[in-house]
Amino acid sequence: MISAACLTKGSTSDEAARYMLNGFGVEIRYEYHRMIADVFLSTAEGKTDYAIIPIENTIDGSVSLHTDWLVDEVNLPIQAEWVYPSIQNLIGASSELTEANGNLAYDRIVKVMSHPVAMAQCTQYLKRHLPHAELEHVGSTSEAVRIVRDNPGRGWSAIGQVSAAADNGLDILESAVTDHDNNYTRFLLVGPKPFTLKESEKHKTSILITLPEDYPGALHQVLSAFSWRRINLSRIESRPTKKKLGNYYFLIDIEMSMESVLLPSAIAEIEAIGCQVRVLGSYPSFKYEAR
Numbered sequence: 341m342i343s344a345a346c347l348t349k350g351s352t353s354d355e356a357a358r359y360m361l362n363g364f365g366v367e368i369r370y371e372y373h374r375m376i377a378d379v380f381l382s383t384a385e386g387k388t389d390y391a392i393i394p395i396e397n398t399i400d401g402s403v404s405l406h407t408d409w410l411v412d413e414v415n416l417p418i419q420a421e422w423v424y425p426s427i428q429n430l431i432g433a434s435s436e437l438t439e440a441n442g443n444l445a446y447d448r449i450v451k452v453m454s455h456p457v458a459m460a461q462c463t464q465y466l467k468r469h470l471p472h473a474e475l476e477h478v479g480s481t482s483e484a485v486r487i488v489r490d491n492p493g494r495g496w497s498a499i500g501q502v503s504a505a506a507d508n509g510l511d512i513l514e515s516a517v518t519d520h521d522n523n524y525t526r527f528l529l530v531g532p533k534p535f536t537l538k539e540s541e542k543h544k545t546s547i548l549i550t551l552p553e554d555y556p557g558a559l560h561q562v563l564s565a566f567s568w569r570r571i572n573l574s575r576i577e578s579r580p581t582k583k584k585l586g587n588y589y590f591l592i593d594i595e596m597s598m599e600s601v602l603l604p605s606a607i608a609e610i611e612a613i614g615c616q617v618r619v620l621g622s623y624p625s626f627k628y629e630a631r
């Protein structure tokens with residue numbers, strides 16, 4: 341049996357976790373939390389084998405809060421990554437928020453609640469149809485659905501998953517309200533144990549680089565260590581070190597395993613110019629395949 345910490349039942353994370361982990365013939369115990377901090381801490385404190393972390397979204401980009409937790413607050417290696425479609429829906433009680441003719445009564449909706457990332461994926465929809473509604477952020481999409489369920493008759497609605505609506509006895513008022521159809525979220529499986537349930541043809545490595553101070557052209561040299569070896573990078577992002585204004589580290593995703601010959605030598609070259617390198621994980625990368 342393996343155990344995994346995840347955002348609340350019925351969240352996008354929960355659906356994505358089941359997509360990834362179920363069906364390997366191994367029993368999985370899920371531990372649900374309302375806040376992402378508790379998801380990380382459960383695995384960091386040894387209560388679960390893995391934590392399921394949404395890290396990047398097609399529309400909203402990197403989830404900086406989750407990146408910061410991964411880098412600054414815990415030391416949990418990345419063991420796998422996969423993408424999962426993020427289809428968000430407007431959820432509420434149709435008896436309360438629908439006209440007699442069956443049309444959605446937008447003017448009766450006074451509040452929309454959701455996870456900030458899910459809400460950001462529906463910005464255009466909310467502007468067009470619900471500009472008058474108050475928008476409120478909560479810890480997960482399913483948490484939003486639960487709060488709406490517990491507050492009937494107030495004109496509240498949530499943005500979230502079909503399964504959360506069903507679990508809470510609410511209705512899909514409008515389906516697929518995300519601004520673009522091609523909306524995917526990239527998830528990480530983090531924890532101390534390597535992930536061995538499934539093989540993948542593609543491997544990635546994520547590293548964190550802190551440049552030496554006052555070293556002109558340091559970033560250029562870092563990138564050239566990869567480019568002349570023809571090592572492909574899939575993401576480079578800078579985040580503040582939080583130690584001094586203007587100090588940043590670079591988070592780089594590399595399309596190569598640490599087991600390859602080339603990558604360790606590129607990293608050694610980068611360290612030789614005075615950069616600090618921390619490997620966040622070298623892991624299989626899985627593509628989404630509709631089942």
Ligand SMILES: O=C(O)C(=O)C[C@]1(C(=O)O)C=C[C@@H](O)C=C1
Pocket residue numbers: 347350351352353354394395397403426455457458479480481482525
């Ligand atoms: O609230 C949820 O349902 C989550 O799983 C969180 C989360 C996120 O943090 O990115 C995950 C995927 C969705 O794209 C929106 C929100």
